[in-house]
Amino acid sequence: MKILFPLLVVIILVGLVFMGVQEANLHLLFGIIIPYVSVTIFILGVIARVVNWSRSPVPFRIPTTCGQQKSLSWIKRDCLENPSNAVGVIGRMALEILTFRSLFRNTQTELKQGPYLVYHEEKLLWLAALAFHWSFLIVVIRHFRLFIEPIPGCLSLLCSLDGFMEIGSPVVFLSGVALLGAVSFLLLRRILSPKISYISLTADYFPLFLIIAIAASGILMRYFVKVDVIDIKAYTLGLLSLHPVIPADVSVIFYIHLFLVCVLLVYIPFSKLMHLGGIFLSPTRNMANNNRLKRHINPWNYPVKVHTYEEYEEHFREKMKQVGIPVEKE
Amino acid sequence: MYDKNKIIPGLIIFVGIVAFPFFYNLVTADYKPEPSLDTPVINKMSKKQCVRPKDFMKTEHMKVLHEWRDSVVRYGEREYGVIDGVKYEKSLQKTCMQCHSNKKDFCDRCHTYVDVKPYCWNCHIAPEGKEE
Known part of the structure; x- marks a missing residue:
C-alpha cells in the first residue's frame, strides 16, 4: 500500500497531463500557468520553511564525538571533525554537503546465522546517494543550456564533459544514465531489503517514483521519442523573459516532463526534500564546538528580577540589629 | 528570527540562483x-x-x-x-x-x-x- 499509492499518484499525474494536453488541449494551463505557479510556490515555500526553522532558538553548541575537541596544547585535536572556529566549521559543512561525510560513517546491523549480531560499514548507500545527488545537480545545471542564450563557455564545457564518451547521436549524457541508475538503486534498496521496506513510507516512495518518471521522460525525449529542441528552447526563453508563447506543436512527452518537474518543485517545500535547505541548518554540523571557549547566553533568558544582599540588608537592617544579626553597614 | 546575518544572505543566494535564468533573459533578447x-x-x-x-x-x-x-x-x-x-x-x-x-x-x-x-x-x- 505504501508503495502502490505513490506509484499510482505518479501514473495518475502522467495520465492527467496526457489527457489535458492531448484530449482537452489545455496547453495554456500546462505550458504557462502551472510552470509559473509552481516556481512561485517553490521559492516562497522554501523561504517560508527556512524562516520558520530560523525561529527556533539554538541555545548551546552540540559537541559531537567525531573527533578530539580543542583542549590542552599537547592533546592532538581534530580541526575538521570537531572545529572550534568558523574556518573549521566551513570545512566540516563543505565535507558534509559535497561528500556526505556523515553518511560515509553509516553502519549496518545484521543478524547472521549463529546467531551473531554483526555491525559493519555500509558504503553502498553513501556511494549511490553521492552518484544520485551529483548527477542530479549536473543534469539540472546542464538544462540551463535550454534556459539561457547565449550559452556561457563553462556550461558548454560541462555539456561536453558530460557527453565525452560520444556514444550515439545525439551523444549520451553520462549524468542522465547515472541519475536513473542511482535512483533505481535507491528504490530497489527500499523494496528488496525487508528492514528498510518496513520503515519506508509513502513520503519515501513518492519522490523516488517522481524522479524516476522525470528522468525517464527526459531520457525518452532526448533519445527515443524525439522532440524539436529548438521549439522548446524558444518556448523556455519566452517563459523566462516573461513573454510566454505556447510552442507550436511539441509532443505530449515534453508536457509530461515539464509537469512532473513542476510537481517536484511544488512538492519540495512541503516534504522531506527540504533537506536541500535543511542540510545547511544541521545544528550538529554548522556550529563550532566552543562551548567552554566562549560564553553562550541562552536566547530565551528573560531578565530575572534579583534581590541583592545590599538591598536585603537595607530592607531589614533595623530588625537584624534588634535580634543581634551582624550587618555589613551600620 | 535567530542568526539573521546568516539566514538572510543564504535565502538571497537561493533566490538568486533560482531567479538567475530570469535575470539572464532580461538582459538578452530571446x-x-x-x-x-x-x-x-x-x-x-x-x-x-x-x-x-x-x-x-x-x-x-x-x-x-x-x-x-x-x-x-x-x-x-x-x-x-x-x-x-x-x-x-x-x-x-x-x-x-x-x-x-x-x-x-x-x-x-x-x-x-x-x-x-x-x-x-x-x-x-x-x-x-x-x-x-
Missing part, C-alpha cells in the same frame, strides 16, 4: 534561429525537398546520419534509395552538404543555439561556406 535554405543548389530546385520530410529531419537527422555512418563505414552500404527519380547516396559531403553548402547558416545556427557540438567535422572537411 530569439529562435531559422536555418537558412538560401544556397545555389536549393535555389535551383523546382520542388524543394530533402531525403525525408522536414518535420522528420528536424528531430531525427542526427539519427539518420548516425545510421548512415554505421552502414557505410561498417557494412559498405552506400546507396540510400531513389526519391522522385533521383538516386541518393548515404554521404554527408556528397548528399547533405551538396544542397546545404552553408554550414554556418544551416547546421551551426541551431547547433549553437542548443549547444550541440556534433563530431561530424572531426573527420569530414567542413565546407568553406556559400559558393559565390
Whole structure:
C-alpha cells in the first residue's frame, strides 16, 4: 500500500497531463500557468520553511564525538571533525554537503546465522546517494543550456564533459544514465531489503517514483521519442523573459516532463526534500564546538528580577540589629 | 528570527540562483534561429525537398546520419534509395552538404543555439561556406 499509492499518484499525474494536453488541449494551463505557479510556490515555500526553522532558538553548541575537541596544547585535536572556529566549521559543512561525510560513517546491523549480531560499514548507500545527488545537480545545471542564450563557455564545457564518451547521436549524457541508475538503486534498496521496506513510507516512495518518471521522460525525449529542441528552447526563453508563447506543436512527452518537474518543485517545500535547505541548518554540523571557549547566553533568558544582599540588608537592617544579626553597614 | 546575518544572505543566494535564468533573459533578447535554405543548389530546385520530410529531419537527422555512418563505414552500404527519380547516396559531403553548402547558416545556427557540438567535422572537411 505504501508503495502502490505513490506509484499510482505518479501514473495518475502522467495520465492527467496526457489527457489535458492531448484530449482537452489545455496547453495554456500546462505550458504557462502551472510552470509559473509552481516556481512561485517553490521559492516562497522554501523561504517560508527556512524562516520558520530560523525561529527556533539554538541555545548551546552540540559537541559531537567525531573527533578530539580543542583542549590542552599537547592533546592532538581534530580541526575538521570537531572545529572550534568558523574556518573549521566551513570545512566540516563543505565535507558534509559535497561528500556526505556523515553518511560515509553509516553502519549496518545484521543478524547472521549463529546467531551473531554483526555491525559493519555500509558504503553502498553513501556511494549511490553521492552518484544520485551529483548527477542530479549536473543534469539540472546542464538544462540551463535550454534556459539561457547565449550559452556561457563553462556550461558548454560541462555539456561536453558530460557527453565525452560520444556514444550515439545525439551523444549520451553520462549524468542522465547515472541519475536513473542511482535512483533505481535507491528504490530497489527500499523494496528488496525487508528492514528498510518496513520503515519506508509513502513520503519515501513518492519522490523516488517522481524522479524516476522525470528522468525517464527526459531520457525518452532526448533519445527515443524525439522532440524539436529548438521549439522548446524558444518556448523556455519566452517563459523566462516573461513573454510566454505556447510552442507550436511539441509532443505530449515534453508536457509530461515539464509537469512532473513542476510537481517536484511544488512538492519540495512541503516534504522531506527540504533537506536541500535543511542540510545547511544541521545544528550538529554548522556550529563550532566552543562551548567552554566562549560564553553562550541562552536566547530565551528573560531578565530575572534579583534581590541583592545590599538591598536585603537595607530592607531589614533595623530588625537584624534588634535580634543581634551582624550587618555589613551600620 | 535567530542568526539573521546568516539566514538572510543564504535565502538571497537561493533566490538568486533560482531567479538567475530570469535575470539572464532580461538582459538578452530571446530569439529562435531559422536555418537558412538560401544556397545555389536549393535555389535551383523546382520542388524543394530533402531525403525525408522536414518535420522528420528536424528531430531525427542526427539519427539518420548516425545510421548512415554505421552502414557505410561498417557494412559498405552506400546507396540510400531513389526519391522522385533521383538516386541518393548515404554521404554527408556528397548528399547533405551538396544542397546545404552553408554550414554556418544551416547546421551551426541551431547547433549553437542548443549547444550541440556534433563530431561530424572531426573527420569530414567542413565546407568553406556559400559558393559565390
